[in-house]
Amino acid sequence: PQSDEVRRYFLENALCWLTEYRVDALRLDAIHGIMDVSAYPFLAELADTVRGLSERTDRKVYLIPESDLNDARVITSREEGGYGLSAQWNDDFHHALHALLTGERKGYYGDFGSLEHLERAYAEGFVYAGSYSRFRGRRHGNSSRHMAARKFVVFSQNHDQVGNRMHGERLASLVSFEALKLAAGTVLLSPFLPLLFMGEEYGETAPFRYFISHSDENFIEAVRKGRKEEFAAFQWEGEIPDPQDEATYKSSRIDYRLGSEGHHKTLVEFYRELLLLRKDHPVLSRLSKDDMEVMVYEGERALFVRRWRGSGQTAAVFHFGDSPASLSLPLPPGRWDRLLDSSERRWGGAGGSPAWKTLYSHGSVSI
Known part of the structure; x- marks a missing residue:
């Protein structure tokens, strides 16, 4: 009751940030916590309001929610009966990748751990699209197969997934340098x-x-109590850092100087190379999961992703195994040039094979 003015307050607050402060996008935190059974949902009204601003000012502005619902309505257009939000964080992509990299299976990571989960995240978006979730004890989500790739934001880390660990460990404290490069490639070479x-x-x-x-x-x-209850499912050990203690904040400060030293510098350069590839290559720069083939090599612990656009094609192999593997890849006939190999010495690897520099395919190649 009497919620109209509360709605108006939040709508005007959003417009204030977009007009007075000229921000380009708003992230909407944990929208799954909004209880709204109205015929005109608040999120839909917010999307309509912001779209109106965009049309009046000829500016592109975006609403990007965090949602644990795996509900495609959140990012479905208003014309098609959805809420009309611009794009959403895809936690399923993160969980699938994190479980493979770290081997963690506690809490919600218990729903992941197979390469097929990452394959589905690449091909569809949501991994859980109506299937049974052991963590939740029920079926979860609906299909996002029809949703455009630009509707999903993917990542290997974010403030939630790191900050909601008991000790706040970043990925660099959990996995090897090789795995960090693998995580970077999996995210930055995705169609999202x-x-x-x-x-x-x-x-x-x-x-x-x-x-x-x-x-x-x-x-x-x-x-403090809520944090303790949240960590119970993960069975982490140790004392929970006091969130109110200033020392907890100070210990979380980053040090950009690391980026100019040793393997940290190498990783920065690797990220730059990936970003340049994504920006400049006509296939990799396209936000589309339509013209794409994804295959799992479960025994070899590898994921193969082929993408194409017109006559251009790319192929990527993401290897999650601990030992070298041999693969037979279904590459269309023609010449294939190596663009990036994380095992090269310049990227801190053991050294790539010279045979990888150029491949000639007659329908498949062995690597």
């Missing part, structure tokens, strides 16, 4: 919108812990 977390590009090792600065003791204690 990539998101990079601050410090990820050079392998920041400082944790990113959850921290607050409040004066209400009851609220502070409620946060």
Whole structure:
């Protein structure tokens, strides 16, 4: 009851940020926590309001929600009966990738761990699209197969997935240098919108812990209790850093100077190379999962992704195994030039095979 003015407050607040502060996009936090059974959902009204602003000012502005619902309506257009939000964070992509890289299976990672999960994230977007989730104890989500690739934001790290770990470990503290390069390639060579977390590009090792600065003791204690309950499913060990303690905040500061040293510098240069490839290559620069083939080599722990646009084609192999593997790849006939090999010495690897520089395919090649 009497929620109209509350709605108006939030709508005007969004417009304030977009007009007075000239921001280009708003991230909407945890929209799955919004209880709204109205015929005209608030998120749909927000999307309509922002689209009206965009049309009046001839500016492109975006609404990007975090949603745990795996509900394609969130990013379906208003004309097709959806909420009309621009794009959403795809946690399924992160969970599938993280479980493969780290081997973690506690909490919601228990729903992941197979290369088929990452294959589905690449091909469709949502991994759980109505199938049974062991973590939730029920079926979860609906299909996003029909949704455009530009509707999904993918990542190997973000403030939620790092900050919501008990000790705030970044990926660089959990996996090898080779795995960090693998994570970068999997995200940046995907057909989706990539998101990079601050410090990820050079392998920041400082944790990113959850921290607050409040004066209400009851609220502070409620946060502490909530954090403890949230971690129960993951069975992490150790003492939870106090989110109200200033030391928790200070320990989470990043150090950009690392990016100019040793393997951290190498990782920065690797990210730059990936970003240049994505920007300049006509196939990789296209936000589309339509012209794409994804295959799993489960025994070899590898994912093969072929994409095409007109006469141009690319093929990528992401190897998650601990030992070398041999693969037979279904490459269309013709010449294939190597664009990037993370095993090369310049990227801190053991050295790529000379045979990889150019491949001639008659329908398939062995590597």
